[in-house]
Amino acid sequence: MPAIAATRPENPHLSDALARIAPSRTTAMTDRAIALKEAGHDIIALSVGEPDFATPPHVVAAAKSALDAGATRYTTVGGTARLKAAAALHFARDLGIELPTRQITVSAGGKQAIFHALLASLNADDEVLIPAPWWVSYPEIVHFAGARVVALPTMAAGGFRITPAQLAAAITPRTRWLVLNAPGNPTGACYTASELQALGAVLARHPRVLVLSDDIYAALRYADRPHATLAVACPQLAERVLTISGVSKSHAMTGFRIGVAAGPAWLIAAMERLQSHSSGNACSVSQAAAVAAFEGPQGFLAEWRGRLRARRDACVAALNAMPGLSVPVPEGAFYAMVDAGALMARFGDDEALALHLLNHGVAVVAASAFGGRECGLAGFRISFAADDARLAEALRRIAKALA
Numbered sequence: 001m002p003a004i005a006a007t008r009p010e011n012p013h014l015s016d017a018l019a020r021i022a023p024s025r026t027t028a029m030t031d032r033a034i035a036l037k038e039a040g041h042d043i044i045a046l047s048v049g050e051p052d053f054a055t056p057p058h059v060v061a062a063a064k065s066a067l068d069a070g071a072t073r074y075t076t077v078g079g080t081a082r083l084k085a086a087a088a089l090h091f092a093r094d095l096g097i098e099l100p101t102r103q104i105t106v107s108a109g110g111k112q113a114i115f116h117a118l119l120a121s122l123n124a125d126d127e128v129l130i131p132a133p134w135w136v137s138y139p140e141i142v143h144f145a146g147a148r149v150v151a152l153p154t155m156a157a158g159g160f161r162i163t164p165a166q167l168a169a170a171i172t173p174r175t176r177w178l179v180l181n182a183p184g185n186p187t188g189a190c191y192t193a194s195e196l197q198a199l200g201a202v203l204a205r206h207p208r209v210l211v212l213s214d215d216i217y218a219a220l221r222y223a224d225r226p227h228a229t230l231a232v233a234c235p236q237l238a239e240r241v242l243t244i245s246g247v248s249k250s251h252a253m254t255g256f257r258i259g260v261a262a263g264p265a266w267l268i269a270a271m272e273r274l275q276s277h278s279s280g281n282a283c284s285v286s287q288a289a290a291v292a293a294f295e296g297p298q299g300f301l302a303e304w305r306g307r308l309r310a311r312r313d314a315c316v317a318a319l320n321a322m323p324g325l326s327v328p329v330p331e332g333a334f335y336a337m338v339d340a341g342a343l344m345a346r347f348g349d350d351e352a353l354a355l356h357l358l359n360h361g362v363a364v365v366a367a368s369a370f371g372g373r374e375c376g377l378a379g380f381r382i383s384f385a386a387d388d389a390r391l392a393e394a395l396r397r398i399a400k401a402l403a
């Protein structure tokens with residue numbers, strides 16, 4: 001895929017803030033795959049960040065009932081009382097975070113909650129620590145806010161986890177936020193409670209640093225141990241941890257655009273202040289659907305996890321058998337980060353490799369889109385949330401393309 005240039009201020013009508021950010025490269029690759037498909041090409045898109053499962057029927061039914069019941073108006077900015085209560089139930093039951101509803105807010109996707117939290121709290125030249133490889137939107141949102149990204153490089157050999165020493169060395173008087181995303185996109189990395197406590201011991205010495213704990217993939221873990229999250233592992237830090245969750249990934253509801261956040265009351269109020277002038281509120285119909293998602297049966301998740309785990313194992317085994325590729329087993333989410341460094345002499349860079357694979361009918365996203373260069377990683381992220389037959393065909397195409 002050719003580099004997608006950041007929008008630069010050659011157009012005098014654009015703001016300096018917009019000129020600092022590039023379009024999302026995951027979305028760009030997916031749009032490109034869709035355009036090729038529409039032009040009649042047979043493309044398997046493994047670039048997209050959403051489960052292929054159908055939204056559970058009880059959630060769809062709740063959305064239809066909401067429409068019939070006339071839930072088609074503005075709601076309160078931070079979400080309906082009903083959804084805030086359902087989100088409080090979700091945070092307590094699924095993550096162990098017990099907070100009153102005034103410390104919970106609802107946005108149009110986890111992405112908007114993160115956008116509002118960072119914009120509401122960052123000033124020019126503040127620093128945000130982001131472990132690399134990272135989810136594409138974190139650095140762009142930080143840049144939009146005028147702040148600086150400080151990459152914390154991680155390696156496959158270390159489970160793509162940051163260490164306490166690395167964190168301690170990176171914190172400066174300008175550090176405002178640490179971003180922790182587990183299970184992580186694009187690596188699937190997870191932390192144990194004791195690893196989080198070791199990071200928490202460093203953070204305890206720096207009271208000015210806030211933590212964005214993005215747990216949006218918490219329901220999709222494949223190891224047998226329970227999910228660990230910073231606000232629970234380190235209760236003494238809870239007053240400066242914002243935990244992000246939602247229904248997009250766990251309930252296959254990406255199009256509904258509902259995300260939830262739990263954290264200190266002052267920050268939740270600040271996010272709602274900003275939201276009152278941006279989206280106003282998340283979609284009323286989607287909010288009703290999210291109530292059903294949080295309050296309804298959760299049993300399907302075990303089955304989804306089982307299917308995703310089988311696909312993960314097939315995908316990792318097939319890729320590791322291809323010369324020049326190396327893939328650690330992701331512990332969560334539905335992505336594998338493939339190291340193709342050994343093929344760079346042939347392809348030049350990983351964008352050229354991703355383009356080569358697209359020409360062979362498979363859309364993946366170059367590791368450089370996720371800050372791969374910050375940690376010396378050249379390769380690609382592949383999503384294994386695709387049906388078994390398509391995934392198997394995609395793996396055959398990749399093998400042929402690299403042969």
Ligand SMILES: Cc1ncc(COP(=O)(O)O)c(C=O)c1O
Binds near residue numbers: 214254258
């Ligand atoms: C790590 C991470 N955080 C947050 C989000 C945002 O999810 P959404 O806005 O769809 O709820 C995504 C989506 O791809 C993600 O991968």
